[in-house]
Amino acid sequence: MPNPDRADVALSTDGRYRLLIEAITDYAIYMLDRDGHVTSWNPGAKRFKGYEADEIIGHHFSTFYTDAEREEGVPARALEEAARTGRFEREGWRVRKDGTQFWAHVIIDPIRSPLGDLVGFAKITRDLSERRAAEAKLRESEQQFRLLVQGVTDYAIYMLNARGEVASWNAGAQRIKGYAPDEIIGRHFSDFYTQADRDIGVPKAGLETAAREGRWEHEGLRVRKDGTTFWAHVVIDAIRDDAGQLIGFAKVTRDISERRQAEEALRDAQATLMRSQKLEAIGQLTGGVAHDFNNLLQVISGNLQLLSKDIAGNRRAEMRVQSALAGVARGAKLASQLLAFARRQPLEPKVINIGRLVQGMDDMLRRTLGEEVEIETVVAGGLWNTLVDPDQIENAILNLAINARDAMDGHGHLTIEVGNASLDDEYARTHDDVAAGQYVLLAVTDTGEGIPRDALDRVFEPFFTTKPEGKGTGLGLAMVYGLVKQSGGHIKIYSEVGSGTTVKLYLPRAMESEDVLVVVPHGQVRGGDETVLVVEDDDEVREVAVSMLGELGYRVLKARDAASALAIVESGLPIDLIFTDVMMPGCVRSPELARKAKERLPNVAVLFTSGYTRNAIVHGGRLDPGVELLSKPYSREALARKIRHVLANQAQRQVAPPVVTKPSSQNALKGAAVLLVEDDNLIRSTTAEMLADGGCQVRQARSGEEALKLLELERVDVLLTDVGLPGISGLELARTARERWPDISVVLASGDSAVSSDAAFLRASLVVKPYTPESLRQTIAKSLFMREPSKQQR
Structure with a gap:
């Protein structure tokens, strides 16, 4: 047994540090003078670099650098940076005594006197060759994560006595763990472990293993002074005196929290990418199936419609044809759902207030879901607008509600919430294909049986369903997923078995004013002889x-x-x-x-x-x-x-622009402010020239959305709009203009004379394409003349 008094003498302050450095073999720890000459040499340095102490002490440390780095002045810059900033840390190639090279991680810290004068440098070198070779085999993305984390690694190097009490404390230990030397020296190192690890004896096992085998290496959670935890890589080496008696332990701790987080993020990203690629592949397949299916439906539908003329008057046959056409419509809806999932259907997005849309669906939802489902609708005040296809989002809400009803077995509580939401950069970073920003949130929550965790990753796949056989197509959630993604939004599902399910749709906020949705009647159609x-x-x-x-x-x-x-x-x-x-x-x-x-x-x-x-x-x-x-x-x-x-x-x-207009035409329209809305560039420019030649002040817009903005800003006497506009149709634009500006004259332009019934419904004039300068002038003049006297000027 060692003499305790002699051991305490041996472990004086200088002795502790000497023994600590001498016991470490996994790190080269040595000192340089102010000019970079080696002044001390530990066994780790000898093992890494091959020099005995008497072979290298007094030589310049640039001996360990490659010729290329010496020519570039790297060693001098390293000392200069350490002296200037207080620390130099790099990874690079270093040269052993035998001329071989190894990849090293190097830290250089300046050593200053109590007066602050630079007296030398402390240098720690670690051989990372094996780690670097292993990392070269990993995927490039994972390698980037690892190199990033390894490049900012810090070390806590300190000593324990034989009982496991802290005997020395370096600056790295203070920075990582938060304790000043006088706060921790003398306390047992198990204070750094979690209560769970202390309960199962992890600190004791570490010391026993190091004492028995000479070394213990471990990774686990450690606790800082402020109570927070970090993930640490720990190496404990046994320290023995010349007689072989255990007198303490050298302990090196490295904070690898960032590396572990990066690895977990990489695993999550890989899993998300796999799910995204799987859904994209399924989308390509379903899109192709929908194409062939729609061709078949077109054959069936077309022949049924042709047949309907042949059986006119045969009531029984007509009913059968109508029943078959209803089946075609259901098939078309199925194909539409497939295309929605594949994000291949042309949408007709409009700026809408989803809160109003949801409230307008109340009666339909109650009829669809039945009296035993209690429906609660919560719409937040100050709700933002969003740009989405209203018909498709209505179908999505209906699909979600029906899924909820089935999950609740026909009775329970359904909550539909609409509100504003902001997704920050952190959320966007951890979720696939999401841009940070402002969204309108639509959440549908049920009190049903919930979805098993192993099924949550598949609920958006077409034809996958948790319902019993024959109870659903498995396309409802797939359609919702495709619509949200195609609309630039984000979808998230939360569920626990026995506690219900919530599906959240995040739709991007639209800054434009709300469009007015309108349905107007249509007249009879006609053919032609072209x-x-x-x-x-x-x-x-x-x-x-x-x-x-x-x-x-x-x-x-x-x-x-x-x-x-x-x-x-x-x-x-x-x-x-x-x-x-x-x-x-x-x-x-x-x-x-x-x-x-x-x-x-x-x-x-x-x-x-x-x-x-x-x-x-x-x-x-x-x-x-x-x-x-x-x-x-x-x-x-x-x-x-x-x-x-x-x-x-x-x-x-093909209608040529006017060359000369009669004076009477100019007088009739002179000074009239006309807003021309036409998406075809050639038609728009030609018509604008016709109007300008007739004396009109012409403003132009390519879409209904652009036209509404102009109407908000400028005085307009006549709104001349094509019926077949993209987005907001000309009929919807006319209806909106009528509601907001009752005294405005409206002229519809269309190649379908049957639109005359729509024009009458909207109290608008109709000019049939192709129109001439004279027919256009007469129609606009008539529309201005028909205004009430009190409304001749706005």
Whole structure:
């Protein structure tokens, strides 16, 4: 047994530090004088660099650097930085005595006298070669995390006596753990451990292992002075005197909290990326399925509509056809849900107040969910607007409510909350595909059975459902997910088995004023006698389209692909409109067909159709500028209206601007402020010239949203708007203008004369495309004349 008195003498202050440094073999710890010459050398330094003490003491420490770094002056800069800033820390290549190199982590601290004079430097070097080689095999992203963390590593180096009491304390220990030397020296090192670790004997086991095997290495939670915890990497080496008696322990602690957090973040990011890639792959598949499905629905729907004329008067047959058409509508809804999940359906977003939309759904929700479901709607005051397709968000709310009802087995409490929310940078960093900013939050909460944790990651997949077989399609949440993502939002689901589920939709805030949603009646549709080239690769779909157009009176040509269609165009046959599917096989794509056809036939109109637009003519969920699309499956009436609209716009583009206008026309319109709203650039510029030549003061807008902003700012006598605008339609714009500015004159422009009933409903005038300067002047003059005398001036 050692003599305690002799041990205490041996462990004087200078002795403790000498023994501490001499016991450490995993770190090279030595001193330099002010000029960088080695003045001390520990066993760790000998093991790393190969020099005996008498071989290196007195030599300049630049001996350990490569020739290239010496030529660049790296050693001198290292000492200069340490003296200037109080610390130098780097990783780099160092040279051993035998000429081999190793990757080292180096810390240089200045040593100053009590008066503050620089007397030398303390240098700690660690061989990181093995760690660096292992990290080279990891993925690049993980390597970046690790190198980032390792590059800012700090060390706490201190000594324990044989009983585990702190005997010395360095600056690194104070910085990491928060204790000053006089606060911790003499206390047992187990104070740094959590209560749980102390209860199971981790500190004692560490000392016993180090005493028995010479070394103990461990990672775990440690406690700072202020009670906070950090994750530490700890090495304890046994210290023995010359007789081999245990006199204490050398302890090196490294804070690796950032590294562990980075590793956990990487694992979370990898898991999120895998889920995102899985949903994207499923979306591509479902989008293709929806395209083929819509083609089949178009064949069925088209033939049923053609058949309805043949069976007119046969009530029983008519009922069966209507029943079959209802089935087509359900199939179209299913395909629409698939496209919504795939984020491939063209949306018609509008600036809306979701609170009003939810409150307007109250009766429908109560009828749908039944009397045993108690519905509570909470709408926050000062609610922001958001830009979203109102029909699609209404479907999403209905889907969420039905899912909630089923989860509650038909009875329970359903809460729909709408409020403002802000997602900060921290939230965005930890969630996939979320931008920090202001959102409108829509939350649907039920008191149902909840969703098992292992199913939460799959609830947004198409056809995945937790409901019993036959109780759901598994497309409701998939549709909601796709809509929210396509609208630029974020969706989050929370659930606990037995405690219910909450689905939160975050939709980006819109700064524009709320659009007015309006539904107006439509009149009868009509056909024409123009020539239409139908381009469709599906034989049955093509024949249905040809039959529909033929019944509407059009002359019809047909082609099975874009290349064949180009051959017909180049044959010289007169063609007024090309009606082409977007997705077709072959080397010529539909947009290219449209471009080349217009080069040969500048006056030809183009109408696209598809059940799956992918990214050919739709980007960001919206049609490309100047593109007309009729989605499959379409009805005979929808086809007729769209054809007339596209042909009328093309005809209007061909109307030449006026050269001379009669003085009477100038007098009738002179000074009238006209707001012209038209999305087609050529039609807009030509019409503006017609109006200006007639004496009007013309303001122009390309969309209903832009027009409403101008109406807020400027006096307008006449609103002249095209009916088929993107976003807010011309009819909706007219209705909004009527409500806000009752004395304004409204003129609708359309190629469909059946819009006359809509115009009458809105107390507006109608000018049918293609219009001439004179017909346009007369219509505007008439609209101004029809205003009440008291409203002749706004």
